[in-house]
Amino acid sequence: MDPAISVREAIATVLRRELPDIPDHARxxxxxxxxxxxIIELLVQLEDRMGVRVDPDELxxxxxxxxxxxxxxxxxxxx
Incomplete structure (x- = not known):
């Protein structure tokens, strides 16, 4: 799956609301x-959805x- 789509889906899940067309520049x-x-919830979502391993030293x-x-x-x- 496209990482951009997965990140947006994870963000919507964490915030518990629909967020159609979130722009890249949204802070x-x-x-x-x-x-x-x-942020912690988002990292957990990304690890679960995409298998991303987060290095705390890079954050x-x-x-x-x-x-x-x-x-x-x-x-x-x-x-």
Whole structure:
């Protein structure tokens, strides 16, 4: 499955609402109202859905800045 679609589905699941057409530039914290708990839920969703293994040493604010940056991180970790 396309990582961009999977990330968007995981975001919608975590936020428990439909989010059609989330743009890449949507900011997780500012635009989508994520908090630290939501980020953990998102990482669990991505691990379960896609088998992405998260390296805590790689995680920083840049990874979670926008939908696009988390998609890039997931894509990189699938390769």
């Amino acid at each position: 997780l914290f500012d635009d989508l109202a994520f908090d630290s708990t939501s 920083n604010d840049c990874v979670f800045h926008t939908v696009g940056t988390i998609t890039d991180y997931v894509t990189k970790n699938l390769a």
